[in-house]
Amino acid sequence: MTNEKFTNIVIAIDGSDLSKKAADYAVSLAKQQNAKLLAVTVVKFHQTDAFRGSTSTLAKFIRKQAEIAENWTDLVRSKAEKSGVRFESRVIKTNASVPEEIIKYAKGKKSDLIVMGTRGRTGFKKALLGSVASAVVTHADCPVMVIR
Numbered sequence: 764m765t766n767e768k769f770t771n772i773v774i775a776i777d778g779s780d781l782s783k784k785a786a787d788y789a790v791s792l793a794k795q796q797n798a799k800l801l802a803v804t805v806v807k808f809h810q811t812d813a814f815r816g817s818t819s820t821l822a823k824f825i826r827k828q829a830e831i832a833e834n835w836t837d838l839v840r841s842k843a844e845k846s847g848v849r850f851e852s853r854v855i856k857t858n859a860s861v862p863e864e865i866i867k868y869a870k871g872k873k874s875d876l877i878v879m880g881t882r883g884r885t886g887f888k889k890a891l892l893g894s895v896a897s898a899v900v901t902h903a904d905c906p907v908m909v910i911r
Contacts (some may be wrong), residue, residue, distance in 0.1 A: 767875075768796050768797070768798070769792070769793075769796045769798045769875050769876045770796075770798050770799065770875060771798060771799050771801060771872055771873055771874045771875055771876075772789055772792060772793050772796070772798045772799070772800050772801065772874065772875070772876045772877075772878060773801045773802075773803055773865070773868065773869040773872060773874040773876070773877045773878070774786050774789040774800060774801070774802050774803070774839065774877075774878045774879070775803055775804075775805075775865050775877060775878070775879040775880075775895075775899070776802055776803070776804045776832070776835045776836060776839060777804065777805075777835075777880075777895075778804075778831065778832070778835045779880055779882070780880075781880025781881055781882055781910065781911065782835075782879065782880040783838075784880060784910055785878050785879050785880045785908075785909075785910035786802070786838075786839045786842070786878075787842065788878060788908075788910050789839075789878040790839065790842045790843050790846055790848055791846075792876075792878070792908075793843070793846075793848045793849075794846045794847065794848050798848075798849075799848075799849040799850070799851065800839070800843050800848050800849065800850050800851075801850075801851050801852070801853075801868075801869075801872050801874065802835075802836045802839045802840070802850070802851070802852040802853070803852070803853050803854075803855065803864075803865060803868045803869075804832035804833075804835055804836055804852075804853075804854045804855070805854075805855045805857060805861045805864045805865060806825060806828045806829050806832055806854060806855065806856045806857070807857060807858070807859075807861050808821065808824070808825055808828075808856070808857075808858055809858060825856055828856075829854050829856055832854045833852075833854055836852035836854065839852070840852060853868065855868065860898075861895050862894075862895050862898035862899045862902065863898075863902075865877065865879075865895070865899055865903075866899060866902055866903050866904070869903060869904075869905060870904055870905075874905055875905050875906070876905060876906050876907075876908060877899060877903055877905060877906070877907045877908070878907075878908045878909075878910065879895075879896055879899060879907070879908075879909060879910070880893075880896065880909070880910055880911070881893060881896055881909050881910065881911040882896065896909050
């Protein structure tokens with residue numbers, strides 16, 4: 764590893780205990796590196812969800828999930844602000860791939876590090892690395908730090 768400092772650190776949040784632990788680590792690292800912390804949460808919905816009810820029901824579902832995601836990022840914002848860390852967040856609502864959206868967000872923000880938990884809310888206890896984390900590690904253009 765070089766002595767280069769991180770300037771833009773993305774933290775991927777999904778509300779799981781491991782993503783909260785990763786967020787704590789990312790806040791601490793951003794403070795140490797004097798970096799900006801960029802929190803991202805991806806609210807995924809499937810096209811088939813639209814056929815299970817009316818479009819207004821789907822819209823309500825997406826809106827509710829986005830509100831929950833905002834609460835997750837607000838918790839990180841609070842920790843970042845208490846630590847004097849510059850902070851920005853975004854909730855992405857999509858029917859696309861979660862790893863692709865995280866990677867695209869990080870690339871668009873010129874991130875030099877992505878921090879995330881090993882497994883998210885849907886992770887299996889015995890899985891070493893969740894599918895989202897594995898895909899981000901495999902395809903991201905910048906280093907990825909995975910917290911367990």
